[in-house]
Amino acid sequence: xxxxxxxxxxxxxxxxxxxxxxxxxxxxxxxxxxxxxxxxxxxxxxxxxxxxxxxxxxxxxxxxxxxxxxxxxxxxxxxxxxxxxxxxxxxxxxxxxxxxxxxxxxxxxxxxxxxxxxxxxxxxxxxxxxxxxxxxxxxxxxxxxxxxxxxxxxxxxxxxxxxxxxxxxxxxxxxxxxxxxxxxxxxxxxxxxxxxxxxxxxxxxxxxxxxxxxxxxxxxxxxxxxxxxxxxxxxx
Amino acid sequence: xxxxxxxxxxxxxxxxxxxxxxxxxxxxxxxxxxxxxxxxxxxxxxxxxxxxxxxxxxxxxxxxxxxxxxxxxxxxxxxxxxxxxxxxxxxxxxxxxxxxxxxxxxxxxxxxxxxxxxxxxxxxxxxxxxxxxxxxxxxxxxxxxxxxxxxxxxxxxxxxxxxxxxxxxxxxxxxxxxxxxxxxxxxxxxxxxxxxxxxxxxxxxxxxxxxxxxxxxxxxxxxxxxxxxxxxxxxxxxxxxxxxxxxxxxxxxxxxxxxxxxxxxxxxxxxxxxxxxxxxxxxxxxxxxxxxxxxxxxxxxxxxxxxxxxxxxxxxxxxxxxxxxxxxxxxxxxxxxxxxxxxxxxxxxxxxxxxxxxxxxxxxxxxxxxxxxxxxxxxxxxxxxxxxxxxxxxxxxxxxxxxxxxxxxxxxxxxxxxxxxxxxxxxxxxxxxxxxxxxxxxxxxxxxxxxxxxxxxxxxxxxxxxxxxxxxxxxxxxx
Numbered sequence: 116x117x118x119x120x121x122x123x124x125x126x127x128x129x130x131x132x133x134x135x136x137x138x139x140x141x142x143x144x145x146x147x148x149x150x151x152x153x154x155x156x157x158x159x160x161x162x163x164x165x166x167x168x169x170x171x172x173x174x175x176x177x178x179x180x181x182x183x184x185x186x187x188x189x190x191x192x193x194x195x196x197x198x199x200x201x202x203x204x205x206x207x208x209x210x211x212x213x214x215x216x217x218x219x220x221x222x223x224x225x226x227x228x229x230x231x232x233x234x235x236x237x238x239x240x241x242x243x244x245x246x247x248x249x250x251x252x253x254x255x256x257x258x259x260x261x262x263x264x265x266x267x268x269x270x271x272x273x274x275x276x277x278x279x280x281x282x283x284x285x286x287x288x289x290x291x292x293x294x295x296x297x298x299x300x301x302x303x304x305x306x307x308x309x310x311x312x313x314x315x316x317x318x319x320x321x322x323x324x325x326x327x328x329x330x331x332x333x334x335x336x337x338x339x340x341x342x343x344x345x346x347x348x349x350x351x
Numbered sequence: 352x353x354x355x356x357x358x359x360x361x362x363x364x365x366x367x368x369x370x371x372x373x374x375x376x377x378x379x380x381x382x383x384x385x386x387x388x389x390x391x392x393x394x395x396x397x398x399x400x401x402x403x404x405x406x407x408x409x410x411x412x413x414x415x416x417x418x419x420x421x422x423x424x425x426x427x428x429x430x431x432x433x434x435x436x437x438x439x440x441x442x443x444x445x446x447x448x449x450x451x452x453x454x455x456x457x458x459x460x461x462x463x464x465x466x467x468x469x470x471x472x473x474x475x476x477x478x479x480x481x482x483x484x485x486x487x488x489x490x491x492x493x494x495x496x497x498x499x500x501x502x503x504x505x506x507x508x509x510x511x512x513x514x515x516x517x518x519x520x521x522x523x524x525x526x527x528x529x530x531x532x533x534x535x536x537x538x539x540x541x542x543x544x545x546x547x548x549x550x551x552x553x554x555x556x557x558x559x560x561x562x563x564x565x566x567x568x569x570x571x572x573x574x575x576x577x578x579x580x581x582x583x584x585x586x587x588x589x590x591x592x593x594x595x596x597x598x599x600x601x602x603x604x605x606x607x608x609x610x611x612x613x614x615x616x617x618x619x620x621x622x623x624x625x626x627x628x629x630x631x632x633x634x635x636x637x638x639x640x641x642x643x644x645x646x647x648x649x650x651x652x653x654x655x656x657x658x659x660x661x662x663x664x665x666x667x668x669x670x671x672x673x674x675x676x677x678x679x680x681x682x683x684x685x686x687x688x689x690x691x692x693x694x695x696x697x698x699x700x701x702x703x704x705x706x707x708x709x710x711x712x713x714x715x716x717x718x719x720x721x722x723x724x725x726x727x728x729x730x731x732x733x734x735x736x737x738x739x740x741x742x743x744x745x746x747x748x749x750x751x752x753x754x755x756x757x758x759x760x761x762x763x764x765x766x767x768x769x770x771x772x773x774x775x776x777x778x779x780x781x782x783x784x785x786x787x788x789x790x791x792x793x794x795x796x797x798x799x800x801x802x803x804x805x806x807x808x809x810x811x812x813x814x815x816x817x818x819x820x821x822x823x824x825x826x827x828x829x830x
């Protein structure tokens with residue numbers, strides 16, 4: 116059995132909306148192991164993105180805790196939390212979230228600015244990462260000049276360039292066509308084999324069922340169903 | 352994030368928003384330009400005063416006076432010697448002045464003269480030479496100021512060099528005074544004696560009245576002999592140099608400057624014929640026995656100090672000797688203090704413009720944050736701390752301040768130069784000596800740069816705090 120990389124205990128996130136309390140996430144507990152590809156599925160508003168923001172350290176839970184390699188994120192101050200995001204996590208978004216006025220190379224190299232990588236090495240590493248994802252002829256292109264699939268691959272390159280343990284993908288195929296969606300999920304699944312763990316949210320149950328090792332279904336902020344897919348696991 | 356990263360991102364952002372950035376920077380340029388031009392005027396005036404002080408050697412000059420309180424010590428030759436021995440004093444010389452008559456051709460004028468040792472003529476205060484050279488001790492030459500040339504209606508100082516003038520001193524004659532006292536110039540002593548009523552001689556008040564009348568008449572005859580039957584001592588000198596005259600009330604340069612040995616020859620001729628000088632002489636008991644030169648007292652002694660001498664230490668030493676000290680350097684400090692308030696007033700006007708520019712910067716930064724919320728979210732997701740985001744916007748506003756300050760300093764300098772040229776043209780037309788009223792010293796450039804950046808950073812601090820508080824989750828959700 117591989118090592119637990121990330122654990123959530125009774126994780127809740129509530130928002131006050133006037134007199135009402137919105138329970139975006141309500142008592143979720145889960146584990147993500149090394150090399151595991153975990154898919155979170157559920158309808159819009161089920162709490163998938165909220166869960167992802169909490170485990171990525173972008174948001175603080177109302178209740179419960181997230182532990183990464185046995186260390187609680189609640190104990191981390193702003194600096195340590197930023198360091199955790201910079202060095203241990205990579206985030207991929209549905210809308211790619213690339214900086215429009217930067218080239219593909221600059222977007223990828225930007226992630227290295229927060230890891231203390233020397234300026235001289237940043238471009239080299241970013242270029243290597245883009246080449247690995249088949250974008251060596253797109254390094255100087257701006258996001259507007261790239262297709263959706265290419266933009267998402269640039270975003271994946273940015274997430275991977277710091278060599279993180281954890282990859283969080285929030286609906287990475289939401290803005291892509293079927294072919295590109297498959298390529299991206301296949302790519303993410305392939306990354307798990309290199310010792311990384313991937314937590315992906317998606318609407319596409321079929322695609323998740325094809326590549327994920329495990330699927331969790333969220334509904335109204337709670338885990339409604341969990342399904343193991345041993346046929347998708349490979350020996351790493 | 353390193354400062355280099357912050358600078359690169361900040362400048363990149365300014366570059367992308369060219370129009371908005373250039374309008375905001377223009378506001379800073381105008382404000383700093385006004386600030387620099389205003390302070391250049393203040394700095395120019397201060398420099399002008401400092402230069403005048405320096406030209407006259409006033410920074411190394413101290414005046415010593417007898418103490419105004421109680422029975423003060425005399426500023427005599429012995430005191431001058433003791434003053435010259437104070438640590439930091441290069442030279443001590445008395446302000447020894449008297450009236451002379453100067454004759455040149457058919458013209459004779461009465462002017463003031465002062466005696467100076469040759470060493471004093473080497474000090475900055477007396478080296479503002481307009482023509483010729485400084486005189487040498489006992490060489491039969493004399494130094495005069497432009498004021499004497501005015502009196503003699505000589506326009507060209509150079510043409511006056513080498514000319515001979517006759518300097519005459521009228522001195523009171525004690526002999527003639529005594530002779531007048533005992534002589535009977537009116538010739539009616541006999542008549543007055545004959546008219547005395549011997550019978551009334553012992554009557555109350557009669558004899559007292561006669562004695563009072565005789566005493567009054569005797570005093571009148573003595574003074575008449577002392578003041579009016581004056582001895583005239585005169586010598587001919589060759590004009591060797593003309594210096595700028597004038598000076599302050601306390602340190603006035605008189606029209607004729609005599610070597611001290613020459614002055615002593617005049618002094619030896621007798622006491623001054625000036626009634627104002629007679630009274631203190633009588634009070635000091637000098638009227639019947641003229642004291643030797645060493646006993647002569649002065650109203651003022653000038654100390655020429657070493658360049659790096661402590662004015663405070665010298666002043667303390669002078670005061671411990673029982674005299675009063677007046678330092679021009681201290682006076683300049685007072686002027687500087689006044690100039691500081693003047694400069695602050697001028698700077699305040701420039702600051703008003705800077706406040707307006709600061710509002711422009713704040714507005715630009717707030718707009719920038721609204722437009723870049725998603726970018727802030729991305730940076731936070733990549734590992735930026737709130738303080739990185741704050742620094743990014745502070746550096747951006749600081750860059751606006753720095754670029755604006757650079758332009759503003761250039762603009763302010765150009766305005767100051769233009770104003771200076773106009774002022775000089777006006778002075779020339781008004782037949783006033785041209786003066787440089789504006790100066791842009793290095794400290795002003797540095798100060799303006801610092802103020803520009805500081806004001807911009809302050810203006811950007813609120814937007815920067817706002818940017819640091821942006822919720823990354825909300826920001827990333829924004830389309």
